[in-house]
Amino acid sequence: SQKIEQNSEALNIQEGKTATLTCNYTNYSPAYLQWYRQDPGRGPVFLLLIRENEKEKRKERLKVTFDTTLKQSLFHITASQPADSATYLCALDRSGGGADGLTFGKGTHLIIQP
Amino acid sequence: DAGVIQSPRHEVTEMGQEVTLRCKPISGHDYLFWYRQTMMRGLELLIYFNNNVPIDDSGMPEDRFSAKMPNASFSTLKIQPSEPRDSAVYFCASSSTGGASTEAFFGQGTRLTVV
Numbered sequence: 001s002q003k004i005e006q007n008s009e010a011l012n013i014q015e016g017k018t019a020t021l022t023c024n025y026t027n028y029s030p031a032y033l034q035w036y037r038q039d040p041g042r043g044p045v046f047l048l049l050i051r052e053n054e055k056e057k058r059k060e061r062l063k064v065t066f067d068t069t070l071k072q073s074l075f076h077i078t079a080s081q082p083a084d085s086a087t088y089l090c091a092l093d094r095s096g097g098g099a100d101g102l103t104f105g106k107g108t109h110l111i112i113q114p
Numbered sequence: 115d116a117g118v119i120q121s122p123r124h125e126v127t128e129m130g131q132e133v134t135l136r137c138k139p140i141s142g143h144d145y146l147f148w149y150r151q152t153m154m155r156g157l158e159l160l161i162y163f164n165n166n167v168p169i170d171d172s173g174m175p176e177d178r179f180s181a182k183m184p185n186a187s188f189s190t191l192k193i194q195p196s197e198p199r200d201s202a203v204y205f206c207a208s209s210s211t212g213g214a215s216t217e218a219f220f221g222q223g224t225r226l227t228v229v
Contacts, residue, residue, distance in 0.1 A: 031215070032213070033214065034214050042222055042223070043207075043220030043223050044157070044205075044218075044220050045220070046218065046219070049214070049215075049216075049217065091214060092214055093213045093214045094159060100162065101145075101159045101213075102218060103159075104156055104157040106157075
């Protein structure tokens with residue numbers, strides 16, 4: 001099964017700077033990779049999905065890259081704001097089959113300081 | 115649609131008692147998942163259903179855990195008897211494809227505390 005590593009340490013970023021979060025996976029390269037945001041006391045909320053043949057995906061201030069050679073995805077938030085403070089989770093297919101749920105990383109807690 | 119709805123939001127129970135968590139998925143979604151989240155282990159998949167049929171329950175920690183989906187709009191996760199180590203946040207999620215090709219929609223979760 002897939003294993004995912006995210007930086008478990010909290011990431012402190014000054015408001016206005018770009019925050020970059022890392023997701024590394026082992027084993028097979030997935031066809032899709034997703035990023036979720038989770039606020040305290042709430043369920044994860046989907047942000048972006050990137051396919052293996054896409055190098056980069058953007059949505060407003062968010063950008064995701066996907067490097068299947070490095071087995072890594074980077075998640076960027078540009079012009080960060082205190083409201084971006086949350087835990088961000090990376091997710092992949094649980095197995096190569098693709099329809100049996102998601103495996104999640106433990107998430108990176110992002111803190112944007114004013 | 116109101117999204118995935120879970121109840122209760124919080125549950126405090128004594129060790130040995132039966133606990134039932136409830137979930138209403140998004141209408142039209144063929145897949146329903148039950149996850150458990152703890153600080154130590156993160157989000158773990160317990161069981162999932164496709165068209166109301168349980169497909170994989172290998173994540174269910176023990177026989178004390180059971181899940182049902184009697185119809186497309188309702189699922190339950192039951193713990194009997196409950197133990198303190200079951201304390202966690204339990205999430206229900208639904209999706210149209212079951213994999214990472216489409217987004218999963220999560221409920222607000224049930225925070226379970228077993229004392």
